[in-house]
Amino acid sequence: MIGRRKIRLYVTVGQRMLRDSLLFQLLLNDEVELVGESETGVDTLNRLGAARPGVLLIEENLQDNDGLTIAESALSLHPSLSVLLISDTPVSTGRLAIYLEAGIKAVVSKHQPVQELMKTLLYIRNGQVYVSARHNAAERMPTALNAYRALSRREQEVALLMASRVPVRDIAEQLGVSCKTVHSYKDRIFVKLGFERLPELILFMHRHQHGATS
Amino acid sequence: MIGRRKIRLYVTVGQRMLRDSLLFQLLLNDEVELVGESETGVDTLNRLGAARPGVLLIEENLQDNDGLTIAESALSLHPSLSVLLISDTPVSTGRLAIYLEAGIKAVVSKHQPVQELMKTLLYIRNGQVYVSARHNAAERMPTALNAYRALSRREQEVALLMASRVPVRDIAEQLGVSCKTVHSYKDRIFVKLGFERLPELILFMHRHQHGATS
DNA sequence: AATACTTTGTAGGAAATTCCTACACGAAAA
DNA sequence: TTTTCGTGTAGGAATTTCCTACAAAGTATT
Known part of the structure; x- marks a missing residue:
């Protein structure tokens, strides 16, 4: 029972680059349909009516107002709207409670990986509330390391080579298997790690090898 | 004479999501090779030596220090490093002068589109200084609109449909041409607009149609 | 006006990629 | 000891990417 119809998304984020x-x-996922965007809170409130989004992705701190206030206004006008707040700092449980109280469906902090956003979006699409697993730092690293361990020998070899941008053709040759086989590994790697594109794997492998920054 | 060897990139940005x-x-471009990343300035200085990047992409405001200071330290240790600073606010000409004075090769603000980053990266890769065209707001919108005008009739039709995620197959049918032809249009659109992936086109078309935020 | 260069509409080929499906074999679980 | 699961391997179909081609219309140049 997966929510089928598209996610009508409205995005309010101040800085263009972000x-x-x-x-x-987000638009890489073809279930996402962009129905509007704003840089500021008031602009958002002005346009929401016409855009009729299902989900409002909004920054906590906006130039003109704070996201919470805007979200509350938006919710009073469009009660069925699912609001996903992007906070600047990791959210404490207390603060989270306040947000949920206000009718916000989920909060993701800017210190979390982007993928969390997409995941969260999919969770709240039908109005459910979504509280992300670790709001506490601690057990993040393991996720990545364990994920790597979950790859089979061949998959690890291929992941390594692909992350170095070695062409499939060459990988096949080096491992002495057919290109088709390499593609199979690739598919499996991507499924296991939940990736969609090469850059994600490159970053993952880089982090895995340089232990660092999580 | 395009710089051939890969761009060894080090990235220092505080928030994980960004x-x-x-x-x-950036990693979509296969000339980019990630050699390191940090969240903080000191961490950056500690690792730079081992990573030996050609370009350091660093935020202006870091938790522990400001990017400028870190960049200066980095430059004194590795004079051949090209530093690209990401500023929180649009940079005034005066401020820009200070940065250039310090040996920074380019500054991009978070209010500029992401694509600027990549462009700038390619410019400064070989040590040149790059001062982006419009540091003054004014003439930004036109760029987008003009770009659209630059598309031919058929290209516009295809752009519109593709931005709505209509499958190539269906577009071909609707226009009464072959899939191959539609792909040709697609290629031309992407070349003309300088895009690489569908999401860019979707966003572009959305903005074109809703005049807005640009 | 006549010749030359550019853009547009159209499409084909080759290689690569994506998305499935298949299948044998060893390991683990029932 | 069957059944089930993960792994190594690969094939097929559809799509996509990256080039190349080419005629007709449009623009520019001499």
């Missing part, structure tokens, strides 16, 4: 890059990311 | 989405964007 707005664009989030949108590029 | 860092990831910028990287996803």
Whole structure:
């Protein structure tokens, strides 16, 4: 029972660079339909009516107002709207409670990976509330490392090579298997890690190898 | 004479969400090789030596220090490094002068589109300084509108349909031409507008049609 | 006006990619 | 010991990407 109809998305993010890059990311999913965007809170309120979004993705701190206030106004006008707030800092449980109280469906912080946004979007699309797993730092690293462990020997080999941008053709040759096989591994890797595009794998492998920044 | 060897890139951006989405964007270009990333200035200075990047992409405001300071330290240790600063606000000419004085190769503000980043990166890769065209707001909108006008009739039709996620197959049928032809239009559209992926076109068309935010 | 260069509409070929499906074999679970 | 699961391997179909082509219309140049 997966929500079938498209997600009508409205995005309110002040800085163009972030707005664009989030949108590029989200629009890769063909269930996402962009119905509007704004840089400010008032502009958002003005346009919401015409855009009729199902989900409002809004920054916590806007130039003119704070996202919470705008979200509350928006909700009073369009009660069926699902609001996803993007906070600047990791959200404390207390603060989260306040948000949920206000009718916001989920909060994602800018310190979380982008993929969380998409995941969250899919969760709240039908009005459910979504509280992300670890709002507490601690157990984040393991996710990545375990994920790597979950790959089989061959998959790991291929992941490594692909992350270095070695062409499929060459990987096949090096491993002595057919290109088709390499593609199979690729598919499996992407499924296992939940990736869609090469850059995600490159970043993942880089982080895996350089232990660092999570 | 296009710089052939890969761009060894180091990225220092505090918030994971922005860092990831910028990287996803930049890594789509296969000339970009990620050699390191940090959230903070000191961490950056610690790792730069080992990573040996050609370009350092660094935020102006970091938690622990400001990007300018870090960039200066980095430059004194690695004079051949090209630094690209990401500023929070549009940069005034005066401020820009200060940055250039410090040896920074280019500044891009978070209010500019992501694509500017990539463009700038390509410009400064070989050590040149790059001062982006419009640091003054005014003549931005036209760019987008003119770009659309630059498309031929058929290209406009296809752009419109593709931005609505109509499958190539259906577009071909609707226009009464072959899929191959539609692909040709697609290619031309992307070349003319300088796009690489569908989301860019979707966003472009959305903005074109809703005049707005640009 | 006549010749030359550019854009537009149209499409084909080759290679690569995506999305499925298949299938044997060893390992693990029932 | 059957059944089930993960892994190594690969094939097919449809789509996409990247080029190339080419005639007719349009623009520019001499």
